[in-house]
Amino acid sequence: MANGGPVEHGYPHLETVRAAITALYRRLTYDTVRTFSTSVAPADVAFCDTDDLHLGAQRVARELVRHYRLPDARMIVGFREMTHAANVELAAGPEYFIELNDRFRTHRRDIGAALAHEVTHVYLHRLDLSFAGTRENEILTDTAATYLGAGWLLLDAYREDAVSSQKLGYLTPEEFGYVLAKRALFFHEDPSVWFTSPQAYTAYAEGMARARRDEREPPLTAVGWAGRRRYARDRRRARDTPGTAPEAEVPYAFTPGARGPLRVSFPCPACRQRIRVPVRGRVRVRCALCRTVWECDT
Ligand SMILES: [Zn+2]
Ligand SMILES: [Zn+2]
Numbered sequence: 001m002a003n004g005g006p007v008e009h010g011y012p013h014l015e016t017v018r019a020a021i022t023a024l025y026r027r028l029t030y031d032t033v034r035t036f037s038t039s040v041a042p043a044d045v046a047f048c049d050t051d052d053l054h055l056g057a058q059r060v061a062r063e064l065v066r067h068y069r070l071p072d073a074r075m076i077v078g079f080r081e082m083t084h085a086a087n088v089e090l091a092a093g094p095e096y097f098i099e100l101n102d103r104f105r106t107h108r109r110d111i112g113a114a115l116a117h118e119v120t121h122v123y124l125h126r127l128d129l130s131f132a133g134t135r136e137n138e139i140l141t142d143t144a145a146t147y148l149g150a151g152w153l154l155l156d157a158y159r160e161d162a163v164s165s166q167k168l169g170y171l172t173p174e175e176f177g178y179v180l181a182k183r184a185l186f187f188h189e190d191p192s193v194w195f196t197s198p199q200a201y202t203a204y205a206e207g208m209a210r211a212r213r214d215e216r217e218p219p220l221t222a223v224g225w226a227g228r229r230r231y232a233r234d235r236r237r238a239r240d241t242p243g244t245a246p247e248a249e250v251p252y253a254f255t256p257g258a259r260g261p262l263r264v265s266f267p268c269p270a271c272r273q274r275i276r277v278p279v280r281g282r283v284r285v286r287c288a289l290c291r292t293v294w295e296c297d298t
Contacts, residue, residue, distance in 0.1 A: 007167045013139050018272045020143035025271045025289045027129045037187050039149035040067050042194050045112035060112050064119040088118040090125045113157035113168050120145040138170040146179040152191045155200045177207020214269040217251050221295040264298050
């Protein structure tokens with residue numbers, strides 16, 4: 001896990017983040033994702049500076065292993081001087097060696113966040129789920145951690161004041177907020193009450209606004225007036241001149257119906273899997289991957 005540097009903001013990794021959510025659903029299926037309806041509880045990973053360093057780190061690691069239901073996995077946590085924040089050796093197991101940066105000896109409250117990322121690496125390794133490229137894989141790891149209920153700790157480790165800033169993980173604070181919001185909307189959970197960092201709370205609110213925007217894109221009925229007009233225009237063009245792409249960059253696409261009816265495809269707002277339906281007015285559509293039902297006006 002990376003360490004230091006200026007804090008990047010916005011959504012530079014959004015496409016990879018979204019692809020990671022879809023990949024997670026494809027690999028785990030709806031039924032397994034559902035078993036992660038409860039997040040890691042703040043009390044279970046709390047770590048104060050009077051706790052024994054090694055015993056405390058082992059306890060928090062065990063809690064994360066329990067969260068991911070890795071019964072036979074044993075995390076051996078050590079500390080050393082290193083440039084990265086943390087690292088895990090992905091071997092065959094059942095023992096996994098996690099190294100944490102020495103600075104966590106005096107920043108114990110963030111040990112849970114660092115371990116959340118590293119234990120998620122082990123979980124994905126055992127699932128044999130990875131993205132090509134180190135950076136993409138780290139984004140997958142942070143996204144999986146956050147979507148499955150452990151990564152809110154990473155966002156909460158983001159703190160800024162007049163003289164210093166700290167952030168863990170590869171997503172920007174807003175991207176963490178976005179994934180956490182996706183999780184909150186899917187599981188009807190409110191993680192905002194757990195934040196100890198005001199900056200984390202702000203990033204979550206921003207990410208939630210972005211996540212809600214996904215639910216207001218055409219052909220969803222929740223779309224605003226301008227989006228609906230644009231959609232109607234694009235649909236007319238698709239009918240009149242099959243094969244022409246919409247003018248602007250839009251999330252939906254029409255499949256020219258040579259003989260059959262015109263069809264529209266769009267990303268599921270929850271899991272980003274593409275949904276395809278015939279164009280025929282108001283329909284309720286259930287996403288085959290995450291099973292969310294959407295009201296659409298095609
Ligand atoms: Zn990592
Ligand atoms: Zn879906």
